Amino acid sequence: SKSGIFDGDGGQKIAYKIFDDGIQTVLLFVESVKIQEADGKTSPSSVAEVMDQHLKISIHDIGISIVNDITHEEMLYISLNKSKAxxxxxxxxxxxxxxxxxxxxxxxxxxxxxxxxxxxxxxxxxxxxxxxxxxxxxxxxxxxxxxxxxxxxxxxxxxxxxLDGLSIDYSWSASDSALHIRINRVQIDNQLDYTIFPVMLYPIPSKGSENDHAEKPFVELSVYQSKAAQSNIMQFKYFKILIQEFAVQIDQGLIVAILGFFRTE
Structure with a gap:
């Protein structure tokens, strides 16, 4: 970083400092040299913190049933399942x-x-x-x-x-946070009495993973974000989302049932 002092009107001293704030370059003017010196001690590199707060949620299997309580008809069953050993x-x-x-x-x-x-x-x-x-x-x-x-x-x-059907990891500190979400396997079943496609959505093993012993998760999300010390601007240092191949099969009967479910009376 660069800094300096020059004389303003009436003999007043003005201090300036140029520094990097994450991906931005900032030019700061202050009237007090002490403030300028103190600001130099709070560079982004000096406030980097270890994320010592950690939250983890893991669930082996989850089943969610979607029911139309007016017609008393079950439409969909959503399951999140664990992997094989x-x-x-x-x-x-x-x-x-x-x-x-x-x-x-x-x-x-x-x-x-x-x-x-x-x-x-x-x-x-x-x-x-x-x-x-x-x-x-x-x-x-x-x-x-x-x-x-x-x-x-x-x-x-x-x-x-x-591996758990649903895994959520969240770590954070005053300036940094990291989120990792993994859904191992998802399947949505059509529960209507008369249907052409009993399975509405299911993952398809890709050709490259057919011989993989450890199957890849259906959805995986990783985010790392950081807040600079001199501003409230949030920066995303890392972002990744992975979705495996999947098939969707839906017939007219299910479409009508879903529209009826969301229709307002």
Whole structure:
């Protein structure tokens, strides 16, 4: 930043300062040199804060029924469902699935391990057996938790679990906030008695993800925003929304039922 002082009318001193406020360049004039110096200490870089407030909402499965209470007719059933069981790890307070390759090999190893335990329930050595897969020289299981050792100082712990149908993460501080929303799978069923298409909306696996062990979420939204110290302008530093392919099938009977539902008496 640049700053300076020049004499105004009547011998009054005027101070100025040029600084960057996020993506903007600001020219500030002040009558007090002390104010100008104090402002220099509150640059955006000095007020960066760690987001220490955190809110997390996770729901495995949700079902919502849309009913016309006048005709007592159920029209739609909306379901948000969890994923199939995948191997995940924790990264920066977020649950992340392992790569498809590791997931597939680890799942195959886990199933063989559990089958051997059922066949030989009294063999205690099987519980502590060490396996090996590509990239990891030691793999061991304790229930649904796997420990993968790559080297002496590199290891990770993976948990076999289903990803929640709805997950909302919100972190914030005085100047920054981050939001992450993930909807794993959505399906909308037509509940009318006579219909051509019983399923109105459902996701379609893309060709590139047919062999993926960890299916991608149907909708995923990530937003990171920040408020500059010298102004109330909100800046979006990161914004991403991902929607997977889906199919919509609707017949005339459902359209008429929906219009009747919203029609005012």
């Amino acid at each position: 995948v191997w995940t790890e924790m990264k920066k307070n977020h649950v992340k699935p392992l790569s498809n390759d590791i997931n597939a090999h680890l799942e195959e190893l886990y199933r063989n391990h559990t089958i051997n335990l059922k066949i030989n329930p009294n063999d205690k050595t099987l519980e502590r057996k060490i396996y090996e897969i590509g990239g990891f020289r030691e793999v061991s299981f304790r229930g649904d938790v796997a420990t993968l050792v790559q080297s002496k100082h590199h290891r990770k712990t993976a948990t076999r679990q289903a």
